[in-house]
Amino acid sequence: MARSTARLLVADDNKVNRLLLQRSLQLQGHQVFLAENGRVALEMLRADSYDLLLLDIAMPEMDGFQVLESLRGDLRLRDLPVIVTSAVEGMDSVVRCIESGAEDYLPKPVNAVLLKARIGASLEKKRLRDQQKELVRRFATREVADDLDASGFALGGHRVEATVMFSDIRGFTAISELLPPEETIELLNTYYTLMFDAISGQGGVVNQMIGDGLMAIFGAPLALPDPCGSAVRAAQEMLEMVELFNLEPDRAGKTAMQIGIGIATGSVIAGYTGTDQRATYTCVGDTVNLAARLEAHTKVAGRAILIDAATQAALDGGTATEPIGAVHFKGKAGAVEVYAIQAA
Amino acid sequence: MTDAVIDAATFAELQEAAGSEFVAELVGTFLEEAPGMLAELRSARAAGDGERFRRAAHSLKSNCNTFGALGLGLMAREIELRGLQADAAQDAAALDTLDAAYAKVDAALRELIRG
Numbered sequence: 001m002a003r004s005t006a007r008l009l010v011a012d013d014n015k016v017n018r019l020l021l022q023r024s025l026q027l028q029g030h031q032v033f034l035a036e037n038g039r040v041a042l043e044m045l046r047a048d049s050y051d052l053l054l055l056d057i058a059m060p061e062m063d064g065f066q067v068l069e070s071l072r073g074d075l076r077l078r079d080l081p082v083i084v085t086s087a088v089e090g091m092d093s094v095v096r097c098i099e100s101g102a103e104d105y106l107p108k109p110v111n112a113v114l115l116k117a118r119i120g121a122s123l124e125k126k127r128l129r130d131q132q133k134e135l136v137r138r139f140a141t142r143e144v145a146d147d148l149d150a151s152g153f154a155l156g157g158h159r160v161e162a163t164v165m166f167s168d169i170r171g172f173t174a175i176s177e178l179l180p181p182e183e184t185i186e187l188l189n190t191y192y193t194l195m196f197d198a199i200s201g202q203g204g205v206v207n208q209m210i211g212d213g214l215m216a217i218f219g220a221p222l223a224l225p226d227p228c229g230s231a232v233r234a235a236q237e238m239l240e241m242v243e244l245f246n247l248e249p250d251r252a253g254k255t256a257m258q259i260g261i262g263i264a265t266g267s268v269i270a271g272y273t274g275t276d277q278r279a280t281y282t283c284v285g286d287t288v289n290l291a292a293r294l295e296a297h298t299k300v301a302g303r304a305i306l307i308d309a310a311t312q313a314a315l316d317g318g319t320a321t322e323p324i325g326a327v328h329f330k331g332k333a334g335a336v337e338v339y340a341i342q343a344a
Numbered sequence: 345m346t347d348a349v350i351d352a353a354t355f356a357e358l359q360e361a362a363g364s365e366f367v368a369e370l371v372g373t374f375l376e377e378a379p380g381m382l383a384e385l386r387s388a389r390a391a392g393d394g395e396r397f398r399r400a401a402h403s404l405k406s407n408c409n410t411f412g413a414l415g416l417g418l419m420a421r422e423i424e425l426r427g428l429q430a431d432a433a434q435d436a437a438a439l440d441t442l443d444a445a446y447a448k449v450d451a452a453l454r455e456l457i458r459g
Binding site (some may be wrong): 013014015016017019020023024027058059060087088089108109112 | 358361362363366369370373374377396398399402403405406407409410421424425
């Protein structure tokens with residue numbers, strides 16, 4: 001069996017303890033780094049990446065409890081497994097370590113066999129946690145993953161100001177019927193790659209993909225200085241990318257891809273919806289409905305990008321817009337002023 | 345006290361786990377470091393610094409237990425748990441006893457790594 005080598009940091013003010021731990025861990029095949037007090041350990045942890053920290057409690061300058069506190073307050077370091085190795089006496093110290101986030105506690109002198117077992121278990125747990133995080137990152141956006149990381153998961157939402165975008169491929173069902181399934185998926189993947197690049201490049205978050213349609217949010221969960229401008233710039237880039245895509249040599253003779261985009265700005269309710277088992281970060285409310293309606297209306301109006309009055313009002317003079325009149329949308333009491341974005 | 349200065353089983357276990365050669369080096373490190381810990385105890389006592397006093401005793405205790413210097417480790421432990429005493433003379437007496445016990449540990453450890 002291949003032995004897994006981990007990068008371990010040992011923080012201990014006592015030289016004999018440091019050297020002995022280093023020796024034991026090296027014999028177990030690990031890479032070992034040494035810090036002679038908590039302050040130095042924290043500096044090293046912030047400057048470099050380690051798999052696990054072996055932490056002494058009684059140290060000058062910064063003791064083990066203070067290190068544990070600092071780690072807990074650090075988004076990047078708070079998941080670092082820490083095994084406290086100490087000769088500090090009394091159950092209350094052990095309890096305090098565990099409560100402060102230490103994974104485990106080993107009394108000194110440290111038994112080598114026990115040390116090996118505990119380190120193995122901690123590294124395995126870390127590997128699973130890293131895997132989980134990786135999964136979250138793949139199926140959620142980075143912003144949502146960070147939000148989950150920082151605030152944890154709770155169903156329920158809050159009201160935020162945001163700009164919502166809907167986009168889909170015109171006549172995609174007809175296109176897909178002419179293509180073998182593999183090509184349909186490949187086309188969708190290309191489309192999504194292009195759209196994601198444009199949207200995330202402007203700070204937006206794609207939070208739903210349904211068939212050939214997608215929904216993106218600008219300004220939540222992370223605030224943006226100019227969500228309307230960002231959304232419109234992203235939409236313009238999306239159009240350009242689709243045009244470039246249609247010009248690619250291998251697309252010659254095939255149906256050109258066309259997209260429609262609707263954008264609306266206002267108050268939305270953002271948060272995690274679903275159940276405790278299956279949930280998603282989303283935004284709901286009138287603004288979201290309006291953006292979806294505007295996107296649907298692009299076909300009727302024969303325009304690629306339609307925006308609402310609130311988005312239009314927030315744009316600076318740099319973007320040319322054209323009022324196309326008031327439109328009655330389903331679910332809306334009054335008529336809504338609609339603007340088309342002129343091609344960049 | 346009839347107990348050995350260095351507990352043979354503990355020392356052998358350490359050699360088994362870390363290797364005799366490494367343990368010889370580690371003993372060398374301890375013999376270099378320990379006088380500093382004893383000096384730190386006296387200096388902390390003189391300065392009336394209870395935290396430093398406890399920490400030095402704690403450090404010494406920890407190393408003693410590693411090498412099997414259990415008697416000296418117990419004395420250091422008592423000092424750690426007791427902390428500074430109101431009567432400085434009592435601490436001074438305890439530190440004298442500790443120094444004397446350490447001298448025996450020093451000799452015994454040198455003997456062990458030579459043999």
